[in-house]
Amino acid sequence: MSEFAVEVKDVWKKFRLYHERNQSLKSAFVRRLTSAHEDFWALQGVSLEVSQGTTHGLIGRNGSGKSTLLKCLAKIYWPTSGDIRYHGSMASLLEVGSGFHLELSGRENIYLNGSILGMSKKVIDKKFDEIVELSGIGRFLDQPVKNYSSGMYVRLGFSIAINVEPDILVVDEVLSVGDIDFQEKSIKKFADFKEQGRTIILVSHSMSLMRELCDRVTWIDSGKVIATGKSPDVIEKYLKAQKLD
Amino acid sequence: MSYLRSLVNSRELLLNLIQREVRGKYKRTALGQLWSLANPIAAIIIYTFVFSFIFEIQSPVGDPSGLENYALFLVCGLLPWLFFSRVLGQGVEVIVANAGLVQKVYFPRVVLPLSLTASIFFSWVFEMGVLVLALLILQAFGLVPLLPLVLVFMFLLAVFASGLAMIASIINVYFRDMFYLLSIALQFWFYLTPILYPVSLVETQSEKLGSIPGTQIGLIDFYQLNPMETFVAIFRNLLYDNRLPSADVVFVALLWTAVTATVGFGLFAKKEKQMAELL
Numbered sequence: 001m002s003e004f005a006v007e008v009k010d011v012w013k014k015f016r017l018y019h020e021r022n023q024s025l026k027s028a029f030v031r032r033l034t035s036a037h038e039d040f041w042a043l044q045g046v047s048l049e050v051s052q053g054t055t056h057g058l059i060g061r062n063g064s065g066k067s068t069l070l071k072c073l074a075k076i077y078w079p080t081s082g083d084i085r086y087h088g089s090m091a092s093l094l095e096v097g098s099g100f101h102l103e104l105s106g107r108e109n110i111y112l113n114g115s116i117l118g119m120s121k122k123v124i125d126k127k128f129d130e131i132v133e134l135s136g137i138g139r140f141l142d143q144p145v146k147n148y149s150s151g152m153y154v155r156l157g158f159s160i161a162i163n164v165e166p167d168i169l170v171v172d173e174v175l176s177v178g179d180i181d182f183q184e185k186s187i188k189k190f191a192d193f194k195e196q197g198r199t200i201i202l203v204s205h206s207m208s209l210m211r212e213l214c215d216r217v218t219w220i221d222s223g224k225v226i227a228t229g230k231s232p233d234v235i236e237k238y239l240k241a242q243k244l245d
Numbered sequence: 246m247s248y249l250r251s252l253v254n255s256r257e258l259l260l261n262l263i264q265r266e267v268r269g270k271y272k273r274t275a276l277g278q279l280w281s282l283a284n285p286i287a288a289i290i291i292y293t294f295v296f297s298f299i300f301e302i303q304s305p306v307g308d309p310s311g312l313e314n315y316a317l318f319l320v321c322g323l324l325p326w327l328f329f330s331r332v333l334g335q336g337v338e339v340i341v342a343n344a345g346l347v348q349k350v351y352f353p354r355v356v357l358p359l360s361l362t363a364s365i366f367f368s369w370v371f372e373m374g375v376l377v378l379a380l381l382i383l384q385a386f387g388l389v390p391l392l393p394l395v396l397v398f399m400f401l402l403a404v405f406a407s408g409l410a411m412i413a414s415i416i417n418v419y420f421r422d423m424f425y426l427l428s429i430a431l432q433f434w435f436y437l438t439p440i441l442y443p444v445s446l447v448e449t450q451s452e453k454l455g456s457i458p459g460t461q462i463g464l465i466d467f468y469q470l471n472p473m474e475t476f477v478a479i480f481r482n483l484l485y486d487n488r489l490p491s492a493d494v495v496f497v498a499l500l501w502t503a504v505t506a507t508v509g510f511g512l513f514a515k516k517e518k519q520m521a522e523l524l
Contacts, residue, residue, distance in 0.1 A: 015522065071521070074350075074351060075351040076347075076348060076349070076350075076351055076521045077521060077522055078518040078519070092349075092350065092351065094349045094350070095345075095349045098345050098346050098349040098350055099345075099346045099349075099350065101265045101269050103269045103272040103273070104265065104268060104269055104272070108264075108265075108268065111261060112261045112262070112264070112265050115257050115258040115260075115261040116258060116261075116346070116350055116352060117350065118255075118258075118352070120257055121257060144272075
């Protein structure tokens with residue numbers, strides 16, 4: 001067993017920026033299937049290692065490439081070159097409630113969404129009460145999801161995802177959802193998660209949250225790693241650099 | 246192969262997505278699943294009125310079933326067609342319509358077209374059940390031993406249709422024209438398939454025209470390149486005539502199915518990793 005949960009080795013990711021995208025047959029024929037585009041390298045040789053049982057944060061300005069890296073980690077994008085290795089199962093939480101069917105009830109959506117996130121029916125059965133309890137949707141459980149308030153919607157989505165319990169959880173800016181009570185609950189859930197020896201990789205713009213949750217932080221800018229290290233040190237450097245700009 | 250394995254691993258997701266489609270579809274309607282019968286029934290009434298009553302088209306006699314009824318002749322070909330056109334017409338959009346999911350969660354994308362096909366298949370089984378009941382009431386008892394075969398060919402058509410839908414849905418990611426193009430192509434396709442009329446009428450015209458000089462190839466040979474012509478012929482043989490389809494027709498159907506399923510699945514396996522950024 002490796003001591004690293006995730007190893008990212010020299011990952012490059014290229015996007016094509018189209019001046020005029022060939023999304024119709026006509027333009028494709030006119031241009032004979034070549035289109036005017038520029039290559040944009042969102043990630044330029046990113047390497048990092050995340051130790052097992054730690055919480056690792058990714059920070060950086062908007063457009064720095066941290067979300068692209070996160071999506072590569074979540075297997076939604078595939079690196080143009082380089083390699084990402086996982087030691088253990090991985091689940092991602094990039095947007096809560098994606099895949100909810102609005103006409104179906106909360107109960108039905110727990111099963112649907114759970115299986116999209118990779119849970120088996122048995123596991124969902126076992127976790128069902130915990131999910132309902134954490135989400136706090138109570139008597140709305142058998143109502144169609146479209147009648148939910150936006151807060152309830154997000155809380156239900158989050159409660160399902162956090163109960164997937166993978167070895168590695170990849171999280172985008174989703175902790176800022178819900179009221180204070182819910183935020184506290186979810187931060188506690190993260191702590192439990194860590195105690196069980198699971199690894200979390202997350203992105204957030206809230207430095208106070210990052211300081212509270214993360215053991216280590218990687219600062220990314222223009223698709224390159226600027227610094228990796230203990231979270232207070234890197235966050236301080238990052239904030240200093242921001243002020244200088 | 247590893248892609249096939251990942252599909253097997255997500256069979257539970259597949260089942261849940263099928264349930265989502267089936268349950269979500271007729272939510273908040275009083276008639277529920279009965280609505281899936283409404284479309285074919287309307288089509289049968291319209292086409293029977295126009296072609297049987299106004300144009301007085303001769304309905305062929307089922308051999309050996311002895312059936313002679315235009316509405317039944319029509320519906321034996323119409324139900325497979327409606328299934329096929331729904332799978333293709335809705336399938337072409339399946340990736341684009343689920344963009345939110347594709348861009349946020351990783352799962353084998355092929356479950357999207359497969360769950361769509363399965364949910365449409367579910368309605369089709371229901372429709373075919375009603376048709377079989379009607380045939381039995383009209384004493385086409387020769388059908389009974391053939392029923393398992395009907396199911397086998399329904400499954401085969403489902404595989405063929407989802408293979409085509411997979412190909413179309415990938416093309417639609419690159420070129421959104423595909424959706425509009427396909428809706429027109431399906432109209433042509435419908436009239437180029439012997440659903441409203443017996444294939445014997447095309448044979449007559451083909452004989453009148455003669456074959457291409459120096460060959461034996463006539464209009465009918467081009468006409469029968471249409472894979473849906475093959476499938477409709479098989480379902481008519483089984484349901485209307487109550488006899489086994491000929492071996493060469495079955496072979497052609499199998500060949501088409503193998504080709505579209507392999508190409509469709511292969512395309513998905515190849516393009517899957519890029520799908521999120523192409524959308």
